[in-house]
Amino acid sequence: MQTTQHVLFERSEMKDRQLVRKKIREHTADKAKLPILIFPEGTCTNNTSVMMFKKGSFEVGGTIYPVAIKYDPQFGDVFWNSTKYSMMTYIFNVMTSWAIVCNVWYLPPMVKEEEEDSVHFANRVKAVIAARAGMSVLPWDGGLKRKKVKESFKEEQQKKYCQIV
DSSP states (O other): OTTTTOOOOOTTOHHHHHHHHHHHHHHHHOTTSOOOOOOTTOSOOOSSEEOOOOTHHHHSOSEEOOEEEEEETTSOOOOOOTTTSOHHHHHHHHHTSSOOEEEEEEOOOEEOOTTOOHHHHHHHHHHHHHHHHTOEEOOSOGGGGTSOOOHHHHHHHHHHHHHHO
16 A cells, blocks of 8 residues: 555544645646545445445535445455454455356536535435445444444434424
């Protein structure tokens, strides 16, 4: 990764996030450089849904070239359920799969609208990707599979449930 132009950072560090935002802005401003490939979910999912996009990559401006990626588990499932399989078991399963089939769709470029904030822009891009790949859109962060759910998120869901009832 050091021989290419990867940008590594610690998401929990505010200074790191600001530095990454600056590096992305500089990179995208230089038309001689290749586009940056970003996975805005920040985690792998099980191929059924698209989870919340991190807003940082949508704050820097510029054109987004969305790509929908969906694996076909017919010959081998590449999703790693880390609560079920160790890394060695996962690697063995992938390496002994008959084939890894992946569908990739390059979608039309998207630009943030004038009155749109980065969260709404991220959600709009996410919806386009999910629709093309035939996946559902989920409003929560993929990190929930590894972390405790925030109290504010629980309260928000409880309020929504109370309004339904």
